[in-house]
Amino acid sequence: xxxxxxxxxxxxxxxxxxxxxxxxxxxxxxxxxxxxxxxxxxxxxxxxxxxxxxxxxxxxxxxxxxxxxxxxxxxxxxxxxxxxxxxxxxxxxxxxxxxxxxxxxxxxxxxxxxxxxxxxxxxxxxxxxxxxxxxxxxxxxxxxxxxxxxxxxxxxxxxxxxxxxxxxxxxxxxxxxxxxxxxxxxxxxxxxxxxxxxxxxxxxxxxxxxxxxxx
Amino acid sequence: xxxxxxxxxxxxxxxxxxxxxxxxxxxxxxxxxxxxxxxxxxxxxxxxxxxxxxxxxxxxxxxxxxxxxxxxxxxxxxxxxxxxxxxxxxxxxxxxxxxxxxxxxxxxxxxxxxxxxxxxxxxxxxxxxxxxxxxxxxxxxxxxxxxxxxxxxxxxxxxxxxxxxxxxxxxxxxxxxxxxxxxxxxxxxxxxxxxxxxxxxxxxxxxxxxxxxxxxxxxxxxxxxxxxxxxxxxxxxxxxxxxxxxxxxxxxxxxxxxxxxxxxxxxxxxxxxxxxxxxxxxxxxxxxxxxxxxxxxxxxxxxxxxxxxxxxxxxxxxxxxxxxxxxxxxxxxxxxxxxxxxxxxxxxxxxxxxxxxxxxxxxxxxxxxxxxxxxxxxxxxxxxxxxxxxxxxxxxxxxxxxxxxxxxxxxxxxxxxxxxxxxxxxxxxxxxxxxxxxxxxxxxxxxxxxxxxxxxxxxxxxxxxxxxxxxxxxxxx
Numbered sequence: 001x002x003x004x005x006x007x008x009x010x011x012x013x014x015x016x017x018x019x020x021x022x023x024x025x026x027x028x029x030x031x032x033x034x035x036x037x038x039x040x041x042x043x044x045x046x047x048x049x050x051x052x053x054x055x056x057x058x059x060x061x062x063x064x065x066x067x068x069x070x071x072x073x074x075x076x077x078x079x080x081x082x083x084x085x086x087x088x089x090x091x092x093x094x095x096x097x098x099x100x101x102x103x104x105x106x107x108x109x110x111x112x113x114x115x116x117x118x119x120x121x122x123x124x125x126x127x128x129x130x131x132x133x134x135x136x137x138x139x140x141x142x143x144x145x146x147x148x149x150x151x152x153x154x155x156x157x158x159x160x161x162x163x164x165x166x167x168x169x170x171x172x173x174x175x176x177x178x179x180x181x182x183x184x185x186x187x188x189x190x191x192x193x194x195x196x197x198x199x200x201x202x203x204x205x206x207x208x209x210x211x212x213x214x215x
Numbered sequence: 216x217x218x219x220x221x222x223x224x225x226x227x228x229x230x231x232x233x234x235x236x237x238x239x240x241x242x243x244x245x246x247x248x249x250x251x252x253x254x255x256x257x258x259x260x261x262x263x264x265x266x267x268x269x270x271x272x273x274x275x276x277x278x279x280x281x282x283x284x285x286x287x288x289x290x291x292x293x294x295x296x297x298x299x300x301x302x303x304x305x306x307x308x309x310x311x312x313x314x315x316x317x318x319x320x321x322x323x324x325x326x327x328x329x330x331x332x333x334x335x336x337x338x339x340x341x342x343x344x345x346x347x348x349x350x351x352x353x354x355x356x357x358x359x360x361x362x363x364x365x366x367x368x369x370x371x372x373x374x375x376x377x378x379x380x381x382x383x384x385x386x387x388x389x390x391x392x393x394x395x396x397x398x399x400x401x402x403x404x405x406x407x408x409x410x411x412x413x414x415x416x417x418x419x420x421x422x423x424x425x426x427x428x429x430x431x432x433x434x435x436x437x438x439x440x441x442x443x444x445x446x447x448x449x450x451x452x453x454x455x456x457x458x459x460x461x462x463x464x465x466x467x468x469x470x471x472x473x474x475x476x477x478x479x480x481x482x483x484x485x486x487x488x489x490x491x492x493x494x495x496x497x498x499x500x501x502x503x504x505x506x507x508x509x510x511x512x513x514x515x516x517x518x519x520x521x522x523x524x525x526x527x528x529x530x531x532x533x534x535x536x537x538x539x540x541x542x543x544x545x546x547x548x549x550x551x552x553x554x555x556x557x558x559x560x561x562x563x564x565x566x567x568x569x570x571x572x573x574x575x576x577x578x579x580x581x582x583x584x585x586x587x588x589x590x591x592x593x594x595x596x597x598x599x600x601x602x603x604x605x606x607x608x609x610x611x612x613x614x615x616x617x618x619x620x621x622x623x624x625x626x627x628x629x630x631x632x633x634x635x636x637x638x639x640x641x642x643x644x645x646x647x648x649x650x651x652x653x654x655x656x657x658x659x660x661x662x663x664x665x666x667x668x669x670x671x672x673x674x675x676x677x678x679x680x681x682x683x684x685x686x687x688x689x690x691x692x
Contacts, residue, residue, distance in 0.1 A: 003513075004303040007459065010517035011284040014525075025282050029464035032275050033471065039268035040474065041261075041484075059483075093501075129485050141501035142448050146441050164474070168467035176297070176431045178496060178503050179444070180466075182489040187441040190481065191356035191372060192399040193243065193379050194250040200355055200403055201410065202441025202488065 036165050041128055048127040048160045053210070055130030059185035060198065061206045068214060072154055073100050075209045076119060079152060083205075089117040090148070094139040096121055097154065111143070117150040122183075122208075124167055125160040131184040132208070133167060135177040142179050151186070151203035158213040227552060227575035234546040240376055244547050247375040251538040254482025255589070262478065272475045273593045275468050276529035279460075283520065286429040286462045287511065293432030297494030299507040307337040310512045314339060314421070314454055315346045317508055321452055323348055323418035329436065329446040330354035331423020332370050332532060333456045333512060336554045336567065339421070351413040353442040355406055362389045368548030370555060371480050371534040376547050410442075420446040420504070422492075424457035425476065425531070426469040427509075433493035434509060435469055437477070437486040444490055453492065453504040459511050460528040466491065472531060475591035479533035515566040523602045527562050529592040536586035536596060542579055551576060558586035558596045565603055574612050577603035635678055642672040 020028070043051040053063055064075050080087055088106035091097050097119065111118055120140065122132035132153055136142045145151055161167055171180060187202030198204045234240055259265045279286055291301045304310035318326060326348050328334065340361075343350045352361040356374035360367060362385040367373030374382070383397030386405055394405035422443050424434035434455045436443035447453045463469045469491075477483045496503030519528055537543040537557025548556030553564030553573065561576035577600040586596040607613060613621075627634045648654045649671030656664050663669060673680075 002303065003305045003309055006305050007303055007511075007513045007517060008284050008287065010513070011287075011520060014517065014521035015281065015284070019282075019285075022285065025285055026464075028278060029468070032271065032278055032464075033467055036471075039264050039271045039471075041264065055484075059487075131485060131489075136500055136503060137497075138499040138501060142444060143502055146444050146448075164470040165467050168465065168470055171466055176433060176491070176493045178493055178500060179448075180433070180491040180493070181444065182485060183487065184485040184489070185487045187439065187487055189355045189403060189440050190247075190250075191354070191359070191374055192382055192402060194247040194372070194375070195379075195399045197400045197403040199407065200440035200442070201353065201407055201414075201445055 043127050049157050051127035052125050052160045063208045065210045067212050092120040094121050111147050118144040118148040119152045122153050122155045125155045128163045131182045134181045136179040146202045150205045152207045154209045156211045230550040231546045234550040243376050243378050247372050248538045248544050258478040258482040272472050276592050280528050289429040290427050297432045299494045299509050302510045304512045306514050310337040311342040318348050325349045325417045326419045327351050327353050327417040327446045329422040329443040330357045333423050353446050414445040415449050417450045419452045420450040421454045424455050427462045430465045433491040435491050437489050439487045441488050452506045455509045476531050476533050479535040479591040535589040539585040539589050562599045574607045638676045
């Protein structure tokens with residue numbers, strides 16, 4: 001008897017013999033999520049964008065609002081100069097970013113060990129929590145979100161969802177990526193005496209370039 | 216000497232006594248648990264729907280536990296379809312053997328690990344050392360206790376028993392160059408520098424899992440540091456260890472439970488990084504491991520499913536019960552002697568290590584109910600601790616003198632006349648030991664009088680006084 005058989009038969013021995021059909025179990029599971037508003041936080045502002053901004057800033061994310069995608073390189077330059085960093089960064093090789101005009105900035109797709117900043121694009125934002133979502137893929141290396149000290153993320157206002165459940169619904173509609181990541185603020189730790197320090201292993205700075213909807 | 220070794224030789228009472236005498240430990244415990252309690256209270260107050268979310272969280276866990284076999288098989292199918300290899304382990308030894316075998320087959324020299332209490336439960340750190348594999352703990356707290364050669368003292372803050380000054384001592388020796396100062400920010404920077412090369416040079420990354428998502432086959436990690444993703448992305452192989460009770464039906468169910476988990480653990484709303492890991496690197500993916508292994512561990516969980524401890528399988532390992540426990544806050548985690556300390560540990564340790572060696576734990580509880588009040592999935596922890604006390608009595612694990620004492624009391628308690636007579640003699644006899652209104656020393660009650668005085672009885676029992684009062688009332692017109 002394998003460990004698998006031992007475990008499954010021990011479970012079956014402990015549970016009632018008469019068991020519902022898989023469809024009935026699935027229906028029961030779905031019912032457990034019904035009427036989500038009774039047990040999730042309300043948004044902190046009326047609109048999705050305002051709520052997202054309030055939550056994101058409360059957890060230490062900084063935000064720069066721009067009018068369109070073409071304004072992203074300037075916003076990046078502004079951010080790097082503000083911290084006195086060299087105008088050099090790794091840019092995620094996703095078409096929405098590589099198509100932009102990066103003249104005057106030194107961009108590559110990999111992060112050199114001494115390079116402090118990387119730019120990526122979030123698929124969605126979540127107004128409930130100020131989170132952003134990144135999926136792994138051919139043009140989205142996961143390490144670009146974790147290795148730099150400064151993580152800059154482009155997010156379109158029209159991609160801001162209301163609650164965590166809305167993201168779960170989006171994820172369920174497509175093939176699950178290797179990694180689906182919710183990023184909620186810069187890396188931090190409270191492991192020494194509970195006192196909060198930023199930039200534990202991941203980025204110490206999380207900056208969002210929030211792009212206004214064009215329509 | 217590390218804590219688990221100590222626990223084998225020394226009784227709980229002696230470990231607790233040592234902990235109580237350690238003033239530095241008390242400072243360290245107060246700093247972390249005090250902050251945790253305050254932050255949780257703020258987070259719960261800001262979420263008026265918390266009690267409803269709690270009821271829903273409990274219902275989700277109960278649903279999964281009632282269909283555990285169905286969901287495990289569904290998870291296995293979907294994880295396998297994603298390209299992961301699923302392994303099953305009945306106990307800690309099987310789990311260690313599976314993981315060591317994967318490491319040795321891959322000729323791994325360096326393994327990075329992202330904090331997982333299950334890894335501690337199955338003794339993974341020792342197993343890797345025995346196999347000659349270098350293990351680097353990447354969670355900052357785990358890094359600290361690895362340097363100190365200790366076991367975790369809390370399930371969320373494993374190094375909470377160490378003050379910043381003590382951490383600085385460890386880093387000064389282990390980090391090259393040593394940190395320039397001993398404030399937390401400088402020390403965190405030092406650890407970041409020290410561990411960076413290890414992340415990128417590891418052959419295998421091992422993580423735990425907060426949730427196993429049945430309908431996608433994904434496993435979920437939550438961290439604030441970002442160490443889980445840095446542990447699981449660069450190496451060639453990612454190994455996940457997970458208890459079979461971690462299963463949830465869908466991603467939406469996991470996210471619903473996350474709202475409870477993070478608020479209860481740290482007072483945050485979500486951890487900085489919540490990641491669903493689904494299989495190895497896909498064709499064309501920019502990064503990720505080539506192999507993913509998931510080890511599903513039973514280790515007593517199916518026994519709990521079959522006995523009076525089933526509700527404990529709802530536990531999502533937030534640590535709120537220990538942060539709010541009056542006993543834990545006096546003695547800290549190591550005194551409990553098991554992998555899991557505090558109230559939830561006192562329920563789990565007898566399952567994992569046997570009741571005979573751990574029967575003091577369910578007794579080291581004041582039954583004040585704080586743990587059950589704050590538990591995000593409504594586990595009736597005091598009731599479960601009482602269930603262990605009942606078992607301990609049935610299995611005759613108490614010392615003879617205690618059993619004899621309770622036996623005598625039981626004889627009296629069943630005979631009201633005799634009980635009243637004995638109390639009448641008792642309260643008069645006890646008065647003889649008093650000076651003024653208080654008793655400082657009393658035979659057989661040293662456990663009480665060692666720490667505080669006992670009020671001197673009035674000389675008449677409650678029943679005598681009650682009768683006299685009722686008689687007075689009867690006399691009145």
